[in-house]
Amino acid sequence: MDAPLKHIVIDARSMFTSTGRYTRNLIEHLETLDQEHRYTIVLPRAHYDQWNPRSALFSKVATDTPYFSWREQTGFARELRNLQPDLVHFAMPQQPLYVGAPRVTTFHDMTLLKIRNHKKHWAVSLAKRAIGVAAFAAIAHRSRVNLVDSVYSGRDLIAYTRASASSVTLTYPAADSITEPPHPVPVPFERFVLYVGTQVPYKNLSRLISAVAALRAADASIGLVVAGKIDGDGALLAKNLDERSRAGVHFAGFVSDAELRWLYENAAVYAFPSFYEGFGLPGLEAMRHGCAVVSSNATCLPEVYGDAAVYFDPSRVSEIGAALSQVLADPEIAAGLRERGRRRAEMYSWRFMALRTLDSYRDALAR
Structure with a gap:
């Protein structure tokens, strides 16, 4: 009798944010590349109807949990545990500290830690960055694999979190060609x-x-x-x-x-x-x-x-x-x-990024 497929949950709450292109391309390529795991995609409820799986191995669920919320550490963590995952991939470092399953985390950059929020009082900004360093370090050490967008980002991650270099995997994103016909924009310069x-x-x-x-x-x-x-x-x-x-x-x-x-x-x-x-x-x-x-x-x-x-x-x-x-x-x-x-x-390919990520899933599940 065949063993059941390992169950991977992807926290895709970021699919409809400024980093959503990464999340969407990853999932869409995994649907065509991976036949050895089954997936549950967690989407924000407000956008639940804006993405539908094309593969029978993929399903979706909705959550009301926003980033940077207390609910993220309590109710969302329970939601994830109830899905009974063998592995959870968080497409952003904002996530519950305890999920009861191995995890993979994507760290796009260290902007939250390196850049002072000039809209906040300097003391508030400094305190938030200190909390952020502690949270990122905890997440990086709990993740079996940490995915980064560039060699520079990987070095930054290690410097700020002291994560093991062996846990860091480089998965370059890519640039899409815009397929819509070009439409002129009024520009007041020659x-x-x-x-x-x-x-x-x-x-x-x-x-x-x-x-x-x-x-x-x-x-x-x-x-x-x-x-x-x-x-x-x-x-x-x-x-x-x-x-x-x-x-x-x-x-x-x-x-x-x-x-x-x-x-x-x-x-x-x-x-x-x-x-x-x-x-x-x-x-x-x-x-x-x-x-x-x-x-x-x-x-x-x-x-x-x-x-x-x-x-x-x-x-x-x-x-x-x-x-x-x-x-x-x-x-x-x-x-x-x-x-x-x-x-x-x-030189950059979303398909290759997804293949590297799939290898990271296999690595995380085998550890």
């Missing part, structure tokens, strides 16, 4: 530098704006387009810009996938000035759509982008401007970056 993402301070958008403003002194046809929902930080940044800087930046706000594709395909250069990233997906997405990239040399970005970007020190406005000037002024440099960028983006 040529534009593109930035996509949030406007939190560590993304360093203020220095990028200053660098573009300086370039406009020699060529007023150039400007910066910022794509992405304008958050509180973005609104404050825009409000405090001087007249010279304001003339050189256009906040496009939220854009659809079709509009984002048009922006990637029509930008003169994509700029990623961030001080801290766990992987740097927007730059890779720009490469996939044939956009030349200039990037911060901080954290994981040189690891992920390789020779497909021009790098700069993100703390120096002059270096940001010099990197942009190289690409804007020299069509050969821009063409070389576009070609290398397409090749670089092809």
